[in-house]
Amino acid sequence: MMFRDRREAGRLLAERVAATAPDAVLVLALPRGGLPVAAPIADRLGAALDIVVARKLGAPGHPEFGVGAIAEDGPPVYDQDNLRYARTTERSMAGTLAAERAELRRRIRRYRGDRPAPPVTGRVVVLVDDGLATGVTAHAALRWIRGRGPARLLLAVPVCSPQARDLLAPETDGIVYLSAPADFLAVGRWYEDFGQLTDADVDEVMRGYTHA
Incomplete structure (x- = not known):
């Protein structure tokens, strides 16, 4: 379709x-x-x-392949099968998580302002x-x-x-x-x-x- x-x-x-x-x-x-x-x-x-x-957490070297995500002020949610497939771990995603958290905050301010x-x-x-x-x-x-x-x-x-x-x-x-x-x-x-x-x-x- x-x-x-x-x-x-x-x-x-x-x-x-x-x-x-x-x-x-x-x-x-x-x-x-x-x-x-x-x-x-x-x-x-x-x-x-x-x-x-929300923001996708892409695998290192393959940012389009989502191994996790964050939404608003919530904790990260990881797909354990995708982490294993990408040969990475939650701990190794710390840098990506910090960068995506910053972008998420920017978008919240941009789209919602003070609401x-x-x-x-x-x-x-x-x-x-x-x-x-x-x-x-x-x-x-x-x-x-x-x-x-x-x-x-x-x-x-x-x-x-x-x-x-x-x-x-x-x-x-x-x-x-x-x-x-x-x-x-x-x-x-x-x-x-x-x-x-x-x-x-x-x-x-x-x-x-x-x-x-």
Whole structure:
């Protein structure tokens, strides 16, 4: 299943989310890529839209291969299988963790300013990203949200690897997706337009939405 771009994927996914969680009151996106997907979902549900800032921890020498992730002020979450595959350890990731923690703080200041993190306690929350490869970034975000006591927590993505779907299922009250191809390979493979987004793109999407 190919998507023209993230917006189209969000519009298609919105109908599936509405059927699964019509009472959702808060849509949280993983910026940058998750926001264009999340906006049509928030529109369809009439829900508030906000962000959860997370950063992947890439393997030394192979930064695109996620072995862990951090979200907001939460602790790192590591994928032990990926650590072993990359022949690295949590201790050896200390330098990468410090650098990504600094970038995460920069993005929080850039995207949210003085606004506090979105309150999720007792709310029905849908976390949205543009796809799941290893799923490690969404894993950290889900752990952070779950630790704040939502009434119900769903994960919504247009496309995901079967492995990531199965990994994250225990962390959610349900995963809503449109496609989980066995030959997944990479998120961008399933989009005709998967251009890199900027901080300005985040600002553009967030303008005009009621935040949490």
